[in-house]
Amino acid sequence: MSSQAKQGGLATLFMALTLLALASLVLLAGSRQLVLAHANAQNQQRYHQALNYAEEGLLAGQNALSQGLPLPASPHYQLKMTDLGAGRLRLESIGVYDGHQVRVQRIFQQGEDEEPPRSALTIVGDLNLSGAIKMISDKPVDMTVDGTVTLDGSVDNIDTLQSTGDIIVRGNQTINTLHSNGNLELSNGRYQTVKAVGKLTLTGSAMVEQLARVNGNADFLNSPGGQFAVKQAQVKGNVLINTGGAPLGALETEGKVDIQQFGGMASLKALGDLTIQGWGAPISGAIAGRLGYNTNNRDISIQVDPKLQLKLQPVPPLQVTRPRIDAYDFRHEAHYRFEYDDKGRILVTVRQIHGIPDGSYRLGIATDSQQPNHLCRELDASGRCLAGNPSYLICKGYDANTSDCFAGSAPGRWKISGMTMAPGVLWFDGDLEIGSGVYHNTFIATGNIVTSGQHVSYAVNYAGAIGICRNSDFPNAYPLDYCPGGVFKGRPIGHAVLLAGGYRNGKFRGGNITLGASTQVYGNVWAGNMLISGGNTTIHGYISAARQSNDASLRHNWGGSTTIDLTQLPDSFKPGVDPGQGGNNGGKKALTALPYSWMDSGVGS
Numbered sequence: 001m002s003s004q005a006k007q008g009g010l011a012t013l014f015m016a017l018t019l020l021a022l023a024s025l026v027l028l029a030g031s032r033q034l035v036l037a038h039a040n041a042q043n044q045q046r047y048h049q050a051l052n053y054a055e056e057g058l059l060a061g062q063n064a065l066s067q068g069l070p071l072p073a074s075p076h077y078q079l080k081m082t083d084l085g086a087g088r089l090r091l092e093s094i095g096v097y098d099g100h101q102v103r104v105q106r107i108f109q110q111g112e113d114e115e116p117p118r119s120a121l122t123i124v125g126d127l128n129l130s131g132a133i134k135m136i137s138d139k140p141v142d143m144t145v146d147g148t149v150t151l152d153g154s155v156d157n158i159d160t161l162q163s164t165g166d167i168i169v170r171g172n173q174t175i176n177t178l179h180s181n182g183n184l185e186l187s188n189g190r191y192q193t194v195k196a197v198g199k200l201t202l203t204g205s206a207m208v209e210q211l212a213r214v215n216g217n218a219d220f221l222n223s224p225g226g227q228f229a230v231k232q233a234q235v236k237g238n239v240l241i242n243t244g245g246a247p248l249g250a251l252e253t254e255g256k257v258d259i260q261q262f263g264g265m266a267s268l269k270a271l272g273d274l275t276i277q278g279w280g281a282p283i284s285g286a287i288a289g290r291l292g293y294n295t296n297n298r299d300i301s302i303q304v305d306p307k308l309q310l311k312l313q314p315v316p317p318l319q320v321t322r323p324r325i326d327a328y329d330f331r332h333e334a335h336y337r338f339e340y341d342d343k344g345r346i347l348v349t350v351r352q353i354h355g356i357p358d359g360s361y362r363l364g365i366a367t368d369s370q371q372p373n374h375l376c377r378e379l380d381a382s383g384r385c386l387a388g389n390p391s392y393l394i395c396k397g398y399d400a401n402t403s404d405c406f407a408g409s410a411p412g413r414w415k416i417s418g419m420t421m422a423p424g425v426l427w428f429d430g431d432l433e434i435g436s437g438v439y440h441n442t443f444i445a446t447g448n449i450v451t452s453g454q455h456v457s458y459a460v461n462y463a464g465a466i467g468i469c470r471n472s473d474f475p476n477a478y479p480l481d482y483c484p485g486g487v488f489k490g491r492p493i494g495h496a497v498l499l500a501g502g503y504r505n506g507k508f509r510g511g512n513i514t515l516g517a518s519t520q521v522y523g524n525v526w527a528g529n530m531l532i533s534g535g536n537t538t539i540h541g542y543i544s545a546a547r548q549s550n551d552a553s554l555r556h557n558w559g560g561s562t563t564i565d566l567t568q569l570p571d572s573f574k575p576g577v578d579p580g581q582g583g584n585n586g587g588k589k590a591l592t593a594l595p596y597s598w599m600d601s602g603v604g605s
Helices: 003-066 327-333 460-469
Strands: 077-085 088-097 100-113 119-124 126-129 132-136 141-146 149-151 154-156 158-163 167-169 174-180 184-186 190-196 200-204 207-214 218-222 230-235 239-242 248-253 257-261 265-270 274-276 283-287 300-304 336-340 346-350 359-364 374-376 412-416 424-428 430-434 437-445 449-451 455-458 496-500 502-504 507-509 513-515 520-522 524-527 531-533 537-539 543-545 555-558 561-565 589-593 599-604
Touching (some): 003 100, 154 158, 167 174, 174 184, 184 190, 200 207, 239 248, 327 424, 327 437, 327 496, 424 430, 424 460, 430 437, 449 496, 455 460, 455 496, 496 520, 513 524
Parallel strands (some): 126 149, 132 154, 132 561, 141 158, 149 167, 174 190, 190 207, 200 218, 207 230, 230 248, 239 257, 265 283, 283 300, 336 424, 437 455, 449 513, 455 520, 513 531, 520 537, 524 543
Antiparallel strands (some): 077 088, 088 100, 100 599, 346 359
């Protein structure tokens, strides 16, 4: 082989090695970029996932603050709240993912308590009202019935009556708004607005002064003394009119109109046929269907327009949330819990009372006197507190030395008869009967509750500082959790004066509250089943009767006179606050996120 050929081979080999080295360098550089890109992508993924967790925590923390609940804990985020003063709160949330952390924060302005719902009466089941309900309030309130309502009696100062069933009114009412998921049958009264998912029937002297909206048919058979039978009506079904000499205002309907007798109409739009019997009265408007009337009456001016269109909005059905009332939810919120042990002996569990250590006690006679109604750790054979152990008075009888406030009680049946009891939340396992006296207590019973005689009771939140923290009958036995540092601080269950009924093994028991004649209660009345009023009863608070027994045959029959007085309420009492399940929806605060206060304030690994 020549030297020239050898040199050419060496040059080719050198070129190949050079290209291979260059390719290796390019490959290494590309691999490094790929590794860096992959690392950056992983970092970006960790950052975004940590940021998602941080924002999730921020939202969860905001919801907890708005409901007065503790900040939640989670393995995905850590929360910290700082009070900045002047009602401002800084909420920080650190999201954590795969060792990566992202911190975000937001500043909120905390407002006053949210305006409570204004359903002064919430009833589950059919209601027959033959008596009178009188509302005394600075402004009209609402009444909600999850069932059919029949009003032969009267209601006063109700702004809105809404029902998931029919509403039948025979008594003379003045109600701003009626809203029914069923039919409306009104033979008396004056109303501003009525809304029916079903049919509307007006008879007698019933009168709608503003607007009637109806998804079904409408029959106007009323004659309200020469005034408008209805000022304005929007009906998706057919309309029958026989109002005598009473006129109608504006009528719009997607159905047909049959006029038998009336005093004229301001205007008419109908997609169906129009029939006017007899001579008729002045009317003008347009229809899309056929027209039948006395053509000699020149006061009738109706245009037939087959292309006429109407877009009437249907009445939306009511969405009613039923309250859930369960005495067992509040068992551990009681200051005095009354039960019977397995030997048939009364057991009272005390919690958070100044001057009385927490724990279980017996009811007996004081160590140093003949006075009953004392709590003591142990009793001797005669029912006296054992010598050498302290005893604590919790009830004052009519006679301090002989009256046993709990005489006649038995397992599952409690009777209280006295002048007053130590203030606080009282919880009873079973039925409860409360006689005459003046009490500063929230009474909770797993069974039924009955009041009798000249009974007066104040819910804990209604009684406030004077009745609870500085009670003149029991100045040294006050609830510590309601009187921290001597300043009254209410809790949601303290808005209830009477609460009855509970679930045991998944089945509801009890829940009936019977208010005796001349009963005066200051606070909300929460009947898990039925509320029965003996007449001449005054409730200074809201009413709920939930019919949780699910017995469809039960009807609320109210024949007496019941007054609901919502005036001059103390600041500590908010009647619209629902104690809920364990009081979880009381004490809500309005939180407003301040503009530009959101901040991603740090990233780290």
